[in-house]
Amino acid sequence: MTLSQPVSPLAQVRYILSENYVTFGAFLLFFVMVIFALLGDAIAPYDPLASNASIALSPPSLAHWFGTDDLGRDVLSRVLVATRLDLGIAVVAVVLSFALGSILGTCSGYFGGWCDRIISRIIDTLMAFPLFILAMGLVAALGNTVENIIYATAVINLPLYTRVVRAEILVRRDAGYVEAARLAGNGHLRIMAAHLFPNVLPVMMVHISLNMGWAILNAAGLSFIGLGVRPPTPEWGIMVAEGATYIISGEWWLAIFPGAVLMLAVFCFNLLGDGLRDLIDPRMRT
Amino acid sequence: MSRPSTLSIVIRRIIGALPSILGVIIVTFVLTRALPGDPAAYFAGPAASQEAIDQIRETLGLNRSLPEQFIIYVGELLRGDLGNSLTTGQTVVSDLLTRLPASLELTLAGLVFSLTLALPLGILAATRPGSWIDHGVRVLATAGVSLPTFFTGLLLIYVFYFLLGVAPAPLGRLAILYSPPDQLTGLFLVDSLLTGDLETFRAALGQLMLPAITLGLFALAPLARVTRAAMLSVLSSDFIRTARASGLAPHTILFGYAFRNALLPVVTTLGVVFSFLLGANVLVEKVFAWPGIGSYAVSALIASDYAAVQGFVLTMALLYVVLNLLIDLLYTVIDPRAGVES
Amino acid sequence: MISPLTTTTSVQTSLLSVRALSVEFRTRTGTVKALENISFHINKGETLGIVGESGSGKSVLALAILGILDRAGHIPTGEVLWSQNTETYNLLKMPEKKLRQLRGKELSMIFQNPRVALNPIRKVGKQLVDVLRCHADLPRSALKNRALELLTSVKIPDPEQRYDAYPYELSGGLCQRIMIALALACSPQLLIADEPTTGLDVTTQATVMNLLKDLATDQTMATVVITHDLALASEYCDRIIVMHAGHIVESAPTHPLFSQPRHPYTAKLIAATPEPHKGFNDLIPILGSLPDLRRSDLPPCRFISRCDRASEQCQQEPLTYQQLEVDHWVGCWHPLGVLQ
Numbered sequence: 001m002t003l004s005q006p007v008s009p010l011a012q013v014r015y016i017l018s019e020n021y022v023t024f025g026a027f028l029l030f031f032v033m034v035i036f037a038l039l040g041d042a043i044a045p046y047d048p049l050a051s052n053a054s055i056a057l058s059p060p061s062l063a064h065w066f067g068t069d070d071l072g073r074d075v076l077s078r079v080l081v082a083t084r085l086d087l088g089i090a091v092v093a094v095v096l097s098f099a100l101g102s103i104l105g106t107c108s109g110y111f112g113g114w115c116d117r118i119i120s121r122i123i124d125t126l127m128a129f130p131l132f133i134l135a136m137g138l139v140a141a142l143g144n145t146v147e148n149i150i151y152a153t154a155v156i157n158l159p160l161y162t163r164v165v166r167a168e169i170l171v172r173r174d175a176g177y178v179e180a181a182r183l184a185g186n187g188h189l190r191i192m193a194a195h196l197f198p199n200v201l202p203v204m205m206v207h208i209s210l211n212m213g214w215a216i217l218n219a220a221g222l223s224f225i226g227l228g229v230r231p232p233t234p235e236w237g238i239m240v241a242e243g244a245t246y247i248i249s250g251e252w253w254l255a256i257f258p259g260a261v262l263m264l265a266v267f268c269f270n271l272l273g274d275g276l277r278d279l280i281d282p283r284m285r286t
Numbered sequence: 287m288s289r290p291s292t293l294s295i296v297i298r299r300i301i302g303a304l305p306s307i308l309g310v311i312i313v314t315f316v317l318t319r320a321l322p323g324d325p326a327a328y329f330a331g332p333a334a335s336q337e338a339i340d341q342i343r344e345t346l347g348l349n350r351s352l353p354e355q356f357i358i359y360v361g362e363l364l365r366g367d368l369g370n371s372l373t374t375g376q377t378v379v380s381d382l383l384t385r386l387p388a389s390l391e392l393t394l395a396g397l398v399f400s401l402t403l404a405l406p407l408g409i410l411a412a413t414r415p416g417s418w419i420d421h422g423v424r425v426l427a428t429a430g431v432s433l434p435t436f437f438t439g440l441l442l443i444y445v446f447y448f449l450l451g452v453a454p455a456p457l458g459r460l461a462i463l464y465s466p467p468d469q470l471t472g473l474f475l476v477d478s479l480l481t482g483d484l485e486t487f488r489a490a491l492g493q494l495m496l497p498a499i500t501l502g503l504f505a506l507a508p509l510a511r512v513t514r515a516a517m518l519s520v521l522s523s524d525f526i527r528t529a530r531a532s533g534l535a536p537h538t539i540l541f542g543y544a545f546r547n548a549l550l551p552v553v554t555t556l557g558v559v560f561s562f563l564l565g566a567n568v569l570v571e572k573v574f575a576w577p578g579i580g581s582y583a584v585s586a587l588i589a590s591d592y593a594a595v596q597g598f599v600l601t602m603a604l605l606y607v608v609l610n611l612l613i614d615l616l617y618t619v620i621d622p623r624a625g626v627e628s
Numbered sequence: 629m630i631s632p633l634t635t636t637t638s639v640q641t642s643l644l645s646v647r648a649l650s651v652e653f654r655t656r657t658g659t660v661k662a663l664e665n666i667s668f669h670i671n672k673g674e675t676l677g678i679v680g681e682s683g684s685g686k687s688v689l690a691l692a693i694l695g696i697l698d699r700a701g702h703i704p705t706g707e708v709l710w711s712q713n714t715e716t717y718n719l720l721k722m723p724e725k726k727l728r729q730l731r732g733k734e735l736s737m738i739f740q741n742p743r744v745a746l747n748p749i750r751k752v753g754k755q756l757v758d759v760l761r762c763h764a765d766l767p768r769s770a771l772k773n774r775a776l777e778l779l780t781s782v783k784i785p786d787p788e789q790r791y792d793a794y795p796y797e798l799s800g801g802l803c804q805r806i807m808i809a810l811a812l813a814c815s816p817q818l819l820i821a822d823e824p825t826t827g828l829d830v831t832t833q834a835t836v837m838n839l840l841k842d843l844a845t846d847q848t849m850a851t852v853v854i855t856h857d858l859a860l861a862s863e864y865c866d867r868i869i870v871m872h873a874g875h876i877v878e879s880a881p882t883h884p885l886f887s888q889p890r891h892p893y894t895a896k897l898i899a900a901t902p903e904p905h906k907g908f909n910d911l912i913p914i915l916g917s918l919p920d921l922r923r924s925d926l927p928p929c930r931f932i933s934r935c936d937r938a939s940e941q942c943q944q945e946p947l948t949y950q951q952l953e954v955d956h957w958v959g960c961w962h963p964l965g966v967l968q
Contacts, residue, residue, distance in 0.1 A: 125309030128610075129603045132565025134313075137599035140587055141317040141328075217434055221569055224436050225584045240436060244573065247444050248455070256444070259437035267432035274428060415699070522698075524745040530696045531739075532759045532810060533732030542758070543747055550749075621749055622794050 023275025029268040036083040044077035048234045057251050067253035069239075070246065071232075078234035079258050085235045086265070089146065090215040093153035097215075098208060100154070101161025102200075106192050108162065109169030116166075123159045131156040132221060139227045149228035153218050157211060164207055168200040202280045210273035213266040220262055236262040295618050303611045310603040315359050318596045319348065328592040331372045368600070369593030373586060378597035382579055386601075387472025388459060389578030393567055394473075395494055396501030404506050405552075408513020409545065412521060423510050430507020435566040439500040439573035446496060454492050456574040464489045497574040504566045505559045512555045516548035523547075550621055557613050564602055642669035642711065643850050644693070644735075644818055649706030651685075651692050658922035662688045663874045665947075666706070670818070675844065675851045677865030677882070679858055679897070683918050685874040686854045690820045694737055695719060695727050710735070712817070733763040736811035740823035742803035746795040752806045753779075753791030756813060763814045778809040782839060801832035805839065812843060819844070820852045825860060837864050858901045862886055867955075870894045873918050873930035875947065880956040890952055890963040893931050929960070937962040 036043065046064075052072035060067040066075035108119040126134070138152040172178065173196070181195045223229045223237030231238065236258040243254030290298075319325050326343035327334070334342075343349050346369075347358045362368070368378035411423035446453035454461055459474055467477040467486050475494065478487035520526065521544055529539045571580035579598055586594035618624040651663040663685045670676045678686050691697045693708050708719040712734060719727065739745040747755055756775040760766060766774060772791075779787035782805040795803055804824065811819055821840060825833035841864060844851050855861055861868050861882070868885050870878040870893065878891040889895040899912045916934035919926060928947045932938045941961050949959045952966065 121305075121309070124306070125313060127561075128306040128310050128607055129313070129599070130561045130564035130606050132562075132568065133599055133602045136568070136583065136587065137314070137317050137596065140590075140592065140595040140599075144587075144590075213432060217432075220434060221436065221565075224569060225572055226588050237436075240434075240440065244436075244440055247440050248448065250444075250448050252444050252448075255437075255440050259434060259440065262434055263432055263437060266434070267429060270428055270432050524739060524741060525747045527691075527696065528739060528745045528807070528810070529747070529758075531694055531731060531737040532762070533728045533730070534758060534762055535728070538758065538762075543750070547747070547749060623748065623796050 022271060023278070026268050026271035026275060029264070030272055033083060033087060033265055033268065036080055037087045038084070040081040040084050044074075044080045046074035046077040048073060048078040048081045049232055050074075057246070057254075059251070060253055066257045067251075069243065069254045073232075075239075075253060075257055078239060079236070079261050082234040082236050082239065082258065083261075083265075085146075085229070085233065086216060086220065086237075086262070089150055089153065089219045090212055093150045093219065094157065094208060094212055094215050096150070096154040097157035097211075098161050098204070101158050102165050102197065102204070104158075105162040105165025106169050106197055109166040110173060110188070110192050110196065119162065120166075123162050126155070127159050132218060135218065135222060136225075136227070139222065144227055146228045149219055149222055152222070153215055156218065157215060160207065160211060161204075165197075165200060165204065168203055169196055172196055172199055206273055206277040206280055208273075209269055209276055213269035213273070216262070216266050216269070296615060299611060299614050299618070302614075303607055306607045306610075307604065310600065310607060311360065311363065312356075314596060314600045314603070315356055317599070318592075319352070319355050319359065328590070329369065331592070332590050363600075368597035371586065371594040372591040373589050373594070378594050381582060381594065382597060382601055385577060385579045385582050388576060389567055389571070389580060391459075391473040391475065391494065392497055392501060392570065392576055392578060393563055395475075395498035396563065396567075396570075397505065399498050399502035400505040400509055403502070404509035405513055407510045408552075409517055409540070409548075411510075411514040412517030413540070415518070420514075423514050427507050427511035427514075430503065430510075433503065433507075435500060435504050436569045436573050438503055439497065439570055442496050442500055443573070453496050454489075456493075456496060458575045458577055459493055460486070460489055461493070497570050497576055500573070501563065501566055501570045505563055508555060508559055508562075509552065513548065513552055516551040517544060520544045520548045546620065550617065553613060553617050553620065557610050560606060560609050560613075564606060643672045643674075644711075645669040645707075645709040646689075646693065647707045647709065649689075649692065649708065650704050651688055651697065652702055652704060653698070653700045654702065655700065655922070660921045661874060661926065662701075662921060663692070666874075666876055668869055668876060668879060670850050670852060672817070672850055673844070673848045674867065675841070675853065675865045677861035677868040678852060678854045678871060679856065679861050679868060680871035681918065682856060683873075684871040686871055687822050689871075690737060690822050690852070690854060693719065693820070694731060694735065695722075695724075696731075729763075732759055732811070732816075733814045734817050735820075736816040736818070737820040737822065738804070738807045738811045738824055740826040742807045742827075743795055743798075743800055745807060746803060748795055751792050751794060752798070753793075756806075756810060759810055759813050774813075778813055779806075781843070782806075782809045782812075784809075799832075800828050801836065804828065804832075804836050808836075808839065808843070812847070812849075815847050816849060818850045818852070820854065822854045823856070824853065825855070825857070833860070840864075858897060859903070870897070874921060875930055876949075876959060877931065878956075878958045878960075880953075884953065884956055888956075888965060890956065890958040890965065891931075891960050892935050892937055892962075892964060895964055 050073060052068070054072065055064075055068050056070055056072040058064065058068045064074050064076065066079060069075055069078070104119050104123075108116045129137075135152040135156050138155060139148050142148040142151065178191060178195060181191050186195070219228075220235075220237035220240075223235055224241045226238075226241065229235040229238045231242065239258035240255045240262070243251075243256075243258070246252075246254050247256075324339070326339045326346070326348050329346060330339040330342045347355055350358070366379050368382070370376070371378050371381050374381055407419070407423050407426075411417075411420040414420055443453070443456050447455060460466060464486055467474060467481050467483050467490075470477045470480055474490035475487060478484070478490060526539060526544055529543050534543075567578070568580035568583060570576065571578045572584050575581070579601065583595055583598040585591075586598065646669065647667050649663060649666040650661070653660040653662055666685075666689060668676075678689065680686055688697070688701070692701070692703060697703075703720060706720065710717050710719050710730070719730075722730075746752065753772070753775050756778060757771045760771050760774055761768075764771075764774065776787045776791060779790060784790050784802060784805050790798070790802070795806075798806070819840075824840065825836055828836065837860065840851060840853075843849065853861060853865055865882055867879070867881050869876055870885075870891060872893050878885065878889070878894045880890075885894065886898060889898055893914075896912065896914045900914055902911060914934060919930050919933060927943055928945060929935075929938070929942045932942055935942075939962065945961070947959050949957045950963070951957050952963060
């Protein structure tokens, strides 16, 4: 077999995606969600805050695909617009968590000794709490705002990132290229930031994707029990909570649609994470 | 090589749990006393006058230095004093104790449901690779962790209560017509059985089913997945090959040899699953109006009943530490290697 | 296909007779033809050695005989004939239930890495009792005593205490003895020992092999010793079969095999085996490596790529076996020491 000319990156991507239909589907869905998040206001057929008592609690119809809620607001528009808030909270929380967790994990894994012991002890203490309940406690202590929802979600995700990064750094700490970098006179910071951590990034992409789903669930859970987001802001968790009272009398669309979209979003990130994991390192599969 | 006695293993594990307990106490201390803002105002509540706030500050010693406050705090904990609830007017401890059995019953029922399904599904999936059960379990594992607990609960209510009419109204542990059985353990199912009150038993069971299933579904996915993975791994191991070469009967190999070994990772996963379960408990209690400590905490949160919320967080954390300890001990029972410290 | 050692007389006197056995594994990347046209026999009380590199298919052969191949494995052709009480059965066609009655009772196997080949969370004595309960016709109360007797017979010191031990508490040598006790619990007619000494230190190796030899003599048990260690095979086996890449290439009694190897592979194996008088530079490695058994265009002789005697004939004609001396068979068109 002779070597033909180098394969273009686009062709490579196309090849990889063709082998993994499910991942491809998840990618598409992810894309759609991002579009909704960015352009929700523009795409929504109605104003999510516009109430109209005369058409309150009407079931799904051609005019209102997802029906209307108890104040006559269009459920579809609210669900669309809520994408930004739900994804936004999760993304910011995960980014914060990842950033801090990476720093802590890298120091912990690289330096070892007291640094490792202290950081591990802090992480272990965080893990001694059921995480959702810790988030509740944090929001209660810091104050009931959306910002604090983000901080609380970031804190409870911190142990995951710290531990994973630490484990990956430990594996690579004594690798040849690190030794070479050290001998070449690189300082600790440079070695950690420029040599070690970049190698950990692919694995972290998998964890981030899987964690995003969990972060969305957490944030929605907190808003379901009434923390953070206040009405009339459209957000999936709070919409499910508001719609819960109506399910018993059969008006299912208020709660089911936002809940289903929430589930779809989480599912999308989980599939994405699974797909990435298969691409990057199938050995991580359980 | 001699094996350490069971007692010494238990004691060592308990001692190992002490740092976690200390950590939990410190964190809750920081949450309650050491955050920005005026803790006294939090404890006094949103409707308190300035005098009331100052009064609280005195009583709780919030004007002392932090180390002093910590000692006072620990002292209070040891006395079982978690403060008073603004909304109920009772001590937080008595509130929690009254409501704890309801939550325990719910969590236990959920766990039983989930294990009863997860273990057989995992075993079947592992022994019939490529079959529809295997694919089903794998889909369940991915989809299951995507399910928002509160959504599943509402969906189940809609289908089984509203559409099919087979489930009772989700209004708590017992319909209004029934009175709770005599209090022996606080668990309605157990108590009604012990007192021979079958009618109440049936009623309580009916109310318990949907919430327990909702909670259990959440734990089902990770447990089924880990059972399947553990069984697959064990079934391809060397000692199973030896057992087959010795001509042992298939069910002896599957249950006596394979499953017991596969239990080890399952028990380890239980620890993580409990973390999720205790959190999901809060959501399920809200959906089904279940009078447990979860719904107590939720109402306290909304009402800014500070002491109640923090008491709840502390209690759940300590409960979780104890649960992890029990899981650890269970692990050492199953795996004789675990007691030997390297 | 002419296969060696399948004259009617040998079938009648042999304990186990394998005829034209082939084994394939279906994998994601293709079908691996792990064994092709394997034929041999073993007689009562004999010790047969099967030698070859890792990957030559020795273990697969053993697992196929016992019927405990991996799920992906499948047997397209062949027979495994087992003689018992003047009856002959084809193990491959036997229903699983009957096969289980044979396994562990008449036909046993021990494995390498004994420490991981035993159930790690079950006491070794209990594991012995499990096998006894399955096969031996003993009342429950007598099971433990029989287990203790077995522990004594494999020369395990302090059997009472060891009965309650877990595999992780025992050394590799002790674990191997436990495995032998398990395999010999019901005095089988045939024992297959797959790399019984790998992972053990040299002194323990000798002890284990001597134990096996003694027990085999006591109980008139046939033994198949699968090993990559030629020296071990030469010392303990009556006859030896040499395998390469899923084929049998040579079969002979031990002494003739080592003094007059006929297949180029056998000769190279011997030349590559360390011996006290050989210096490091005297060892001659065998060039090349095992061919990829997934290829559909495998040559009839799988040694071609590593052989310096290969010719057109080897590429074209299917592999047949020639009997060069009494009981000495070789599968080669250009055997050593034979004038063409």
